[in-house]
Amino acid sequence: MHSGILTATLTKGRKKSSITEILDTLFLILDTYFMYKNKRFFAVIPARGGSKGIPRKNIKECAGKPLIQWTIEAAKKSALLDRFVVSTDDEEIGRIATACGADMPFVRPEELSTDSARGIDVAAHALQWANEESGPYDYCLILQPTSPLRSVEDIDECIRKAVDTNADSVMSMYEISDMSPRKFKRIVNDKILPMAADEGATTADRHDSEPIYKRNCAVYLTKAEVMLRGELFGDDSRPYIMPADRSIDINETLDFKFAEFLLSERRSKKGADQQQVKSKA
Numbered sequence: 001m002h003s004g005i006l007t008a009t010l011t012k013g014r015k016k017s018s019i020t021e022i023l024d025t026l027f028l029i030l031d032t033y034f035m036y037k038n039k040r041f042f043a044v045i046p047a048r049g050g051s052k053g054i055p056r057k058n059i060k061e062c063a064g065k066p067l068i069q070w071t072i073e074a075a076k077k078s079a080l081l082d083r084f085v086v087s088t089d090d091e092e093i094g095r096i097a098t099a100c101g102a103d104m105p106f107v108r109p110e111e112l113s114t115d116s117a118r119g120i121d122v123a124a125h126a127l128q129w130a131n132e133e134s135g136p137y138d139y140c141l142i143l144q145p146t147s148p149l150r151s152v153e154d155i156d157e158c159i160r161k162a163v164d165t166n167a168d169s170v171m172s173m174y175e176i177s178d179m180s181p182r183k184f185k186r187i188v189n190d191k192i193l194p195m196a197a198d199e200g201a202t203t204a205d206r207h208d209s210e211p212i213y214k215r216n217c218a219v220y221l222t223k224a225e226v227m228l229r230g231e232l233f234g235d236d237s238r239p240y241i242m243p244a245d246r247s248i249d250i251n252e253t254l255d256f257k258f259a260e261f262l263l264s265e266r267r268s269k270k271g272a273d274q275q276q277v278k279s280k281a
Contacts, residue, residue: 066096147250170239173239176212
C-alpha cells in the first residue's frame with residue numbers, strides 16, 4: 001500500500017532548498033511509515049451480494065470498472081490505513097475484489113448478509129476478526145462501494161481529524177443547498193401543512209437558515225472501542241465536509257448514472273491534463 005512513497009518523498013526532499021521544507025518532508029515520511037501518531041487504522045469495504053435496488057450493483061460496471069474497484073483503489077492509495085478487507089457473502093464479488101487487489105480473508109456469516117443486518121454489526125465482525133488476527137486496532141473505517149467518488153485524500157483527512165481531535169467518530173458530510181427547514185411540508189387530506197414552521201405569505205428564502213448538512217456515507221470512521229460496544233457515533237462525533245460532486249451515494253439507478261457521468265468526466269479531465277503536460281515537455 002505504501003511502496004514507492006519513501007523513495008518519491010526523499011527525492012522530493014532533495015530538491016528543496018529550504019531547511020523548513022526539508023523538515024516538512026521528513027515529518028511526512030514519519031507520518032507515512034509510522035502511520036499517524038502511532039495509531040492503527042483498519043477499514044472494511046462491505047459488499048453483500050443481495051442488493052435490491054440495483055441488482056449486483058457492487059460489481060456492476062461503472063465508468064469502465066466494477067463499482068467496488070473505485071473504493072478498493074482509493075483504499076490502496078491511503079498512506080495511513082494499516083489494512084483493509086472486503087466483507088462479502090458472495091463468491092463472485094469476492095473473486096472480483098481480490099482481482100482488484102483487495103484482501104478477502106473470510107466469508108461474511110449468513111446472519112450478517114440479510115436485508116435487516118446492520119452495517120455496524122458487519123463492521124464490528126470484521127474488526128473483531130482483524131483484532132484477533134493482527135490487532136488491536138485503534139480505529140475502524142467503513143468504506144462503502146456505493147461512494148465511488150470518494151478520494152484517498154478524503155480517507156486520510158478523516159483519519160487525521162479523528163486523531164487530532166480525539167473524537168469518537170468522524171463522518172463525511174456535505175452541505176445541502178437550498179434546504180430551509182421551513183420548506184418541508186406534510187400533506188394531510190390533500191392540503192399542504194407546515195412540518196415545523198409556516199413559511200408565511202411568501203416562500204422561504206434559501207439564505208434564511210443556517211447551513212444544513214447530511215451524511216454522504218462515503219466515510220464512517222469510529223474508535224474501535226466505541227464500535228465494539230455497538231455504537232457508530234459515540235459521544236463526540238465530528239464532521240468531515242466533502243463537496244457535492246464527491247458525495248454521490250448510489251441507491252437508485254439515477255444515482256448510478258450520475259456517478260458514472262461524474263467518474264467519466266473526471267477521467268477525461270485527467271487524461272486531458274496528462275496530455276497537456278506531455279505536450280509541454
